[in-house]
Amino acid sequence: MRLSFWSFVVEQWKPQPPVVKADLTDKTVIVLGANTGIGFEATKNFATMNPGRIILACRSQSKGEAAIEKLKAETGYSKAELWIIDLADFASVKYFADRFEREGGRLDILVENAAIGSFTHKPTNDGWDISLQVNHLSTSLLAFLLLPAMIKTAHQYSTTPRLVVVSSGAHYWLNIKKNLYEDPEVLKTLGSAEYCADPKNMQDRYPLTKLFNIFFVRALNSRLPSSTPLIVNAVNPGYCYSELRREFSGILAVVDWLMEKALAFTAEIGSRRLVWAALSNQEQPAQLRDGYISNFKAEEVSDFALSPEGVKMQDRSWDELVDILGKVDPRVATIVDEYLSQNLVG
Template identity: 70%
Template sequence: MKFSVWTFILDQWKRQPPALKTDLTGKTVIVLGANTGIGFEAAKHFATMNPGKVILACRSQSKGDAAVQKLKAETGYSRAELWLIDLADFSSVKRFADRFEREGERLDILVENAAIGSSTYIKTKDNWDISFQVNNLATSLLALLLLPTMIKTAEKYSTIPRLVVVASGVHYWVTLNKTLCEDPDILKTIGGEVFCSVPKNMEDRYLVTKLFNVFFVRALNDRLPSTTPVITSAVDPGYCYSELRREFSGFMAVFDWFMEKALAFTSEVGSRRLIWTSLSHPENPDKLRGQYTASFQILEPSDFVISPEGKKVQDRSWNELVEILGKVDPRVTETVNKYLTASPM
């Protein structure tokens, strides 16, 4: 599928439907990046549905505490909890997963929303470009570490948990050149210092990370047996007012200001799409398996994603991802071996 600029503009001008509602009594929801923007607004929506627990997974103690208090003040919901996680630090992700193994009990909805929109190379303590680690590696690590709990939740409570990865429509506007497509270590290249130190390679950094969000969802779904009662999907929240572009300066900052005034959704409106992907099709949730959603519907992803070249990149990057993350935490390898198939379904 192609997604033109005009299609984007028309989509932004459409009247957006209200957020879905359902009864979440007893269920546990985690929202990454929930202290601000669409993450916070999504957490607010979930809080109005009487969940057993909503976990706001945030990097900052002070901002997270403020978000919990604001959520309680605006919804009356008193069972929201702040759990700290820094996606730029694999050890922090592991500590979050360790805590959830001890205290979590069940996990019904995981919304992986946190992202960085930077085009500047910053090396993390784990020796990855910060955008690639936060947007791709760490979100994938958390998903795979929490997947066993989601499967056990389904078995114990006869539910169908959902993993929702926040992607973006910008993935339509990027492809990978032949050299990258054929690179046997494509993730190490894209997230490494040599590649990222070339300014031209960083111009479409955010677009590339969103492309790999779509690849991850599709690759994971391909390897989840159809009998496994966990639904994994990607969602485009649309173009919203956001702190994601806070590093813009000069012409880009001015241009983005005008774009926001003309086209942007509020964070609350954008969050409705996250809610839709988390709750829609309750009578047949399998419709959302491995799907990319936008504008409150299932859409075909980019032509590159569904092309033979894209499928090869998807499968090879999955194998490399499992290898990388398995070294970060052996539980990843255990999860893949126990719950997923060795090759696409």
């Protein structure tokens, strides 16, 4: 699928439906990046549906606590919990997963929303570019580590949990060069200081990480046995007012300001798409399996992602991702073998 600029404009101007509702009594919801923007607004929407637990997964203690108080004031929901996680630190992700294994119980909905939109390279203590680690590596690591809890929930409570990875329609406009899609260690290349030192290479960093989110969802689904009662999808929240673009400066900032005034959704409207991906099609949830959700329906991903070159890049990056994360936490390899190896693709 190709997305023209005019198609993007038309989609942004369409009337948006109200938030979908469901009974979340006794269910547990985790939202990453829940203290601000579409993450907070999605959390607010979930809070109106009487969930047993909502866990706000945030990096900042103070901002998370403020979000808890604001959530209570605006919805009356008083059972929200703040759990700290820093996706720029693999140890923090592992600690979060360990804590959930000890204290979490059931897990019905995981919305992986946290992301960084940056044009500059900043290395993490783990040695990766911060955007690549936060947006893709750590997002995937947490999904792997919480996968057993979601599948256990499915069997124990006869339900179908959902993993929602927030991607972006910006992936449609990427121009992937041959040297990248043929690179067997593309993640290591993209994370290297040498590659990131070129400002031209960093211009596409955010949409590229969002493409990898889609690759992760598609690759995970292709390896997840169809009998597994778990729905995994990627969702495009649309073009929203967001702190993601706070690094914009000069003419780019001016253009973005004008575009926001003309086209941007509010964060609450954008959050409705996250909630839709997490709750819609309750009677036939399998219709959303492996879906790329945009404008409240499943749509095709980019032509590149569907091309032979894109599929090869997806499979290579999956193998590399499992290898990288398996060294970060040996449980990743165990989880892949136990839950995904029955349906491996060639």
